[in-house]
Amino acid sequence: MKLLIVDDEEHLVESMKASICWKKVGIDKIMSAYSGKQALGVMEQEAADIVITDVRMPGMNGIELIGEIKKKWPDTVCLLVTGHAEFEYAQEGLRHKVSHYLLKPVKDEELLAAVKQVAGEIQAEQEKLRAYLHSQAMVHRNMPVMRANLLNNLIQGRGWPEGKLSEQLLLYEIPVGVGDRISLILIRAEDHHQHYSSSDMPILGYAIHNIIEEMLADGYKSWSCEDIYGNLLFIINRTPDLITDQQLENLADKMRHVVGQLLHLSLAVILSPSGSFPGCLEELYQRCVATARLHTGYEGDFVVRLSAEPVKTSVHIISPLYSPPLLPHLLEAGNWEAARGKLHEIFAEWRSKYNGSGEHLTEIYYALISAFVYFVHKNGRLLADYRLQDPLTLKGAGEMEYWAMEMLDRLQEEVRTEQSESRHSLVTQIQQYVQLHLPDDVSLQAIADHVYLHPTHVSKVFKRETGETISEYLLRLRMEKAVFLLKDSRYKVYEVAGRLGYKNPTYFIKVFKEHFGVTPQEFRD
CATH class of the missing domain: 1.20.272 (Zinc Finger, Delta Prime; domain 3)
Incomplete structure (x- = not known):
């Protein structure tokens, strides 16, 4: 982070640069200027994140300088240094959103505290911006998946409130709106001549999808997904009514021909009649799937256009x-x-x-x-x-x-x-491990490795089941054993510490006293 110090008293600027440890508050580079005009020149060459300026300077004063800085570099944070006489005058800086007012003579600690606070706020804002940009990049990267998931939800009958659906369509940049007239194209690929193995089919599905998307890119607004049966589904936006049924049929025939020529696969292409989005979507999709199912196993490729009126059936499913x-x-x-x-x-x-x-x-x-x-x-x-x-x-x-x-x-x-018994069993394993390894440096990671679980999960389960953390349990166990060993006069205090896993006897004495209020020797005496 970069700091610019501005004051017409050169010795003060140099003293502030040399005598204050700026690095510990996050300042990596310090720049200086001895007038408002010079400060603007420095900013033009390399904009500072934070500017500290005096109020009274010849020519351009500190408030005027801050005004100019805020016009060109609105994200730069400004701190104003002022004397008793100019304090009221300095209040004009409020208009320029001055971050801090510091009264001369400024103590180093006071100045560092103000800069540390400002630097922290800037870093927090930068982190927020980075997080936002990262989330936007993730959304953009995963956009095809999110679009496909939304379409799959809709064709499976998961309704959305109209306003919420419109928001999602806009967010995912889907070229279909509520109330638009749409048609569906459902495509099923068949390898009748067994050119490929079954493991090749997912890659081929991806290739078919790309081929058809390229064909639709010229003059069609579309939205697509792979459904739960492995069919490719494309929604074609027919609003305004510029696309005729015959055009869609010709397009489907061209899809069949191109995929057959490039990949040697047969395509079953089902064309739905048009309807209003999203109300018609689930019904049109189910009709397309039912038609594709009826034609499964037919050799050769084909295009089927469904009639506008669905065939009535007497039995429906739950x-x-x-x-x-x-x-x-x-x-x-x-x-x-x-x-x-x-x-x-x-x-x-x-x-x-x-x-x-x-x-x-x-x-x-x-x-x-x-x-x-x-x-x-x-x-x-x-x-x-x-x-x-x-x-x-x-x-x-x-x-x-x-x-x-x-x-x-x-x-x-x-x-x-079963889960409760499993948690109880886990706690028992942890307790047994800790008791056996008390002389060692028992860590949460070592315990987690022993029970083959993540440390965070181990810690949460133990706390939930016993009411104490693993650290508290370990301390209690060590202190209980310390009392037992100290009653035996054969062991010196440092030997007791070693038997409890404390490499530093002094630290053991400190912990013991914090726990019992007396040192190990006082306890023994």
Whole structure:
């Protein structure tokens, strides 16, 4: 950090430069000037972070100098040095946001304290700026991932308030707005002639995505992601109505041709009709996926354009059963509250859309059984312990929901008990290790290495379970053993210190006295 000292009394400036240890308050370079005009010249050559200036100087006074500095270098912090007679006059500096007023004669300590405070504030501001720039760089670097994640959330039915969604679209620079007319292009690649291995497909998906993005860059506003099934999905903004259905069909055919020629892959391309974003998005996407599924396994590539009116089907699914996060994943992560929320969501949808439908109640039952069986087996338990080996007879949705919640409560309680036992076991291991290695230099890192855990986690668990930190436990143990050893007259004080892991007997005596109020020798006497 750079400091500029300005005063018309040259000897004072040189004295301040030479006699004060500026480095200890973060000043790396000190510059000097003996007039306001000269100070501005120095600033032009190398701007200072902090300026200390006297008020009374020939020509340009200190307040005028600060005014000029603030015009050109608004981030430079200025400190004003003034005598008793000029103090009221110096108040004009308030208009120029002077940081400190120092009254002559200024003591070195007072000057250092003021500069230290200012330097700290500047460093804090610089840190904030660096953190902001870093976060902006991270956002920019991860922008494609965040855009894709947002689109995946929307196609899976996770709604956003309109205002919040608009903010996200703007933040991620997505060329689609609420209310825009859009169409979807869903693309599935097939390697029918087995040119590649299965491990090549992710890289090929990336290549296809880049090829299609280049084709769309010329005249199309698009937004894309890879969905959970491995399909590529592109949203095309058709607002204003300049893009016709025929143009999109020609584009899809060109995609199919180019990818086939460059990568020797077959493409299934599904074109949706248009709709208003975001209301139409989930329905259009589900129609595209269903159509792609119907054509899976067809040899050769093709383009399918969906009709404007969806084909009505008589059976629908309970969508919360299949929308991420899935119930088995919530159980596995131990996210019990979200799992309860998922169950409420499942049964709420059944009541609102399919009330009375035994067909959908059976769908819910088998999905829940599957999730619970997965969790029970994953944790090394038996189905018989939970009566999951035989089908249950449940009379209705209310009884099934009660059974599911009860099962969830039981699983959570058993996991909590296991975690508690695991923490207790960990504390026992730590205590045994400390007791065995008391004569050694027992460190938190050594303990963490012994139990194969991170030091921070070890420290938190021990404190939570015992009510004392590892350091407090170690001190208590050493002091208790010190009392025992001091009662045995065979051991000298320095020998007792060594047996407790204290390499410096003097330090042991100090710690002992702080703990008991007497020295080891006084205790022994």
